[in-house]
Amino acid sequence: MQPFTTLTGVAVPLLQDDINTDQITPINRNINPDWAALLFANARKRPDGSADPDFPLNKPQFGAPSILVTGRNFGCGSSREGAVWAMIATGIRCIVARSFADIYRENCLQNGLLPVELKPADCAAFEARVLAADGAAPFTVDLQAQRISGPGGPDLAFELPGADRTRLLEGLDDIGLTLKHAPEIAAFEQRMAGAQPWLQTAADSRR
Numbered sequence: 001m002q003p004f005t006t007l008t009g010v011a012v013p014l015l016q017d018d019i020n021t022d023q024i025t026p027i028n029r030n031i032n033p034d035w036a037a038l039l040f041a042n043a044r045k046r047p048d049g050s051a052d053p054d055f056p057l058n059k060p061q062f063g064a065p066s067i068l069v070t071g072r073n074f075g076c077g078s079s080r081e082g083a084v085w086a087m088i089a090t091g092i093r094c095i096v097a098r099s100f101a102d103i104y105r106e107n108c109l110q111n112g113l114l115p116v117e118l119k120p121a122d123c124a125a126f127e128a129r130v131l132a133a134d135g136a137a138p139f140t141v142d143l144q145a146q147r148i149s150g151p152g153g154p155d156l157a158f159e160l161p162g163a164d165r166t167r168l169l170e171g172l173d174d175i176g177l178t179l180k181h182a183p184e185i186a187a188f189e190q191r192m193a194g195a196q197p198w199l200q201t202a203a204d205s206r207r
Helices: 080-092 104-108 122-132 162-170 172-181 182-195
Strands: 008-012 064-070 094-096 114-116 139-144 146-150
Touching: 064 122, 080 104, 080 162, 104 114, 104 162, 162 172
Parallel strands: 008 064, 064 094, 094 114
Antiparallel strands: 008 139, 139 146
């Protein structure tokens, strides 16, 4: 996956709580869907099917989003990984939320999308800055420094566990993280071959 170091771009305010994965990407039976078109596909429309001009992602100033700013429990509901793929397909590589559903947060990390939770004391002020900017000035998210900078106020610090930070900075999924330990794995296998040689010639019961 693509490494994440720094990101500068437009921040889109979608300040709602409990946005679930079916809202983010409605169920689609197409085996090769257009993920960008699926992002909030229902929420972006009026009941008559026309585009809702009041939905943030339909506004011209948010036509090329990089950062989504949202509320509590973002990504709740099903474990639908497409709800992350649609973000990335649209250009969004960072979500700043008051909190994330656990599975959605893990899916973000597995796909190179940075999930940021600011300190509770910073959330309202940052949301106000994003609303005031209204897409006219960019924000920068620096994962190396673990800071967000932009118009309307000081830099804001955030924290990410070391393993999650390494995964994103180096662009590693679970397999990539495992392969970082390839020499240790090979050494273990060699020790086991010497200590328990009978395991090396045991018949595979699955055949």
